[in-house]
Amino acid sequence: MSVIPPVDLTEQFRTIQSDVNAAVAEVLASGQYINGPIVETFAQSFGDYVGSEHCIVCNSGTDALYLALRALNIGSGDEVITSPFTFIATAEAISAVGAKPVFVDIDPSTFNLDVTKIEAVIGDRTRAIMPVHLFGRPVDMGPVMDLAARYELIVIEDCAQATGAEWMGQQVGSIGHVGCFSFFPTKNLGGCGDGGALTTNDETLAATARMLSEHGSRVKYHHEAIGVNSRLDSVQAAILAVKLRHLDTWNQRRTQVADRYHTLLDSVAEVVRPLPVTFGRSVWNQYTLRLPQATAEGQERNQLQQLMREAGVICMVYYPLPLHLQPVYSHLGYQPGDLPQADAAAHQVLSLPMFPELGEAAQVQVVQTLKDCLTKVGLKTAQYC
Numbered sequence: 001m002s003v004i005p006p007v008d009l010t011e012q013f014r015t016i017q018s019d020v021n022a023a024v025a026e027v028l029a030s031g032q033y034i035n036g037p038i039v040e041t042f043a044q045s046f047g048d049y050v051g052s053e054h055c056i057v058c059n060s061g062t063d064a065l066y067l068a069l070r071a072l073n074i075g076s077g078d079e080v081i082t083s084p085f086t087f088i089a090t091a092e093a094i095s096a097v098g099a100k101p102v103f104v105d106i107d108p109s110t111f112n113l114d115v116t117k118i119e120a121v122i123g124d125r126t127r128a129i130m131p132v133h134l135f136g137r138p139v140d141m142g143p144v145m146d147l148a149a150r151y152e153l154i155v156i157e158d159c160a161q162a163t164g165a166e167w168m169g170q171q172v173g174s175i176g177h178v179g180c181f182s183f184f185p186t187k188n189l190g191g192c193g194d195g196g197a198l199t200t201n202d203e204t205l206a207a208t209a210r211m212l213s214e215h216g217s218r219v220k221y222h223h224e225a226i227g228v229n230s231r232l233d234s235v236q237a238a239i240l241a242v243k244l245r246h247l248d249t250w251n252q253r254r255t256q257v258a259d260r261y262h263t264l265l266d267s268v269a270e271v272v273r274p275l276p277v278t279f280g281r282s283v284w285n286q287y288t289l290r291l292p293q294a295t296a297e298g299q300e301r302n303q304l305q306q307l308m309r310e311a312g313v314i315c316m317v318y319y320p321l322p323l324h325l326q327p328v329y330s331h332l333g334y335q336p337g338d339l340p341q342a343d344a345a346a347h348q349v350l351s352l353p354m355f356p357e358l359g360e361a362a363q364v365q366v367v368q369t370l371k372d373c374l375t376k377v378g379l380k381t382a383q384y385c
Ligand SMILES: *Cc1c(COP(=O)(O)O)cnc(C)c1O
Pocket: 059, 060, 061, 062, 063, 086, 087, 089, 090, 132, 158, 160, 161, 181, 182, 183, 184, 194, 195, 196
């Protein structure tokens, strides 16, 4: 039995292997392993791709978020509004600078933060809104930017899962004051290790973020702040420069994969498929279904995932516990039910295998396996889909 993994990076590597090997060999031969010329070249091309004037590359998406917050002088006593239904790094960065994450419930039809619920939690201490373009789907940025203008707040876009996604014709990461990207291997533009970037049109912010990423120094061995060591390795920059040239093609393939799933799942009444994006373009980092009839604790969803795994199709659950209910945030005092849509999503979501090279035959197998396993789980038919 052939196993279908949630993501397979090896097939893609084979298609660009000679270019990647040559680029890596060049860096190795140059001896410039840290801050070699390829790092600046890649940063420039990535900034151009996103459509931002400045791009600072760093060690991870988590660091990009941290550096953005630090450069904006957000810290102790400040609040940052974000989604509870995201990877921990989003809120972790807010906490790491000493600020407090304030969670807003999500829109059940998109899994992104519900922009109509932001205003109610804006207070005296609010400094920024951090929308997350989850699973590759752009947040509706219009209302976010309007609120930011009205309340003089900063908008930090978490674009880690959405490199190449668009809102109203604009790339994510170029809409708010700053965009934060991850080059973790499974992201849409992934390296062969960790990496990240921050994009902005604000020159001062860019210079400050760069200074903080280099041990708080602008001039070597002169330090004006306690910074961090957060760089993109020359080897990673060289690999990412090769891969950036293919990103649009790969994102288009992801769209084809998503379209095929949409068709194949047409008659599967137990699941709700992702909604088409009306104001932009998703880059489908994940194809995430909802099982609206799954009950608390997610036992039906977990059983389905387990049965599918046994049948050779590996699905993932992003995310089984929303951030406001994580042990690390118990001091914030959120209770189950406070953010009901995030709670429900956590026990109803299932992400199907998704990567640009996933072929039709494999997708047919995924959906057939899903159908077979659904009958064993005994979920009732969804009321809407
Ligand atoms: C992956 C991810 C990050 C963190 O990126 P790393 O490069 O792994 O540090 C931040 N936010 C979201 C939503 C992510 O998916």
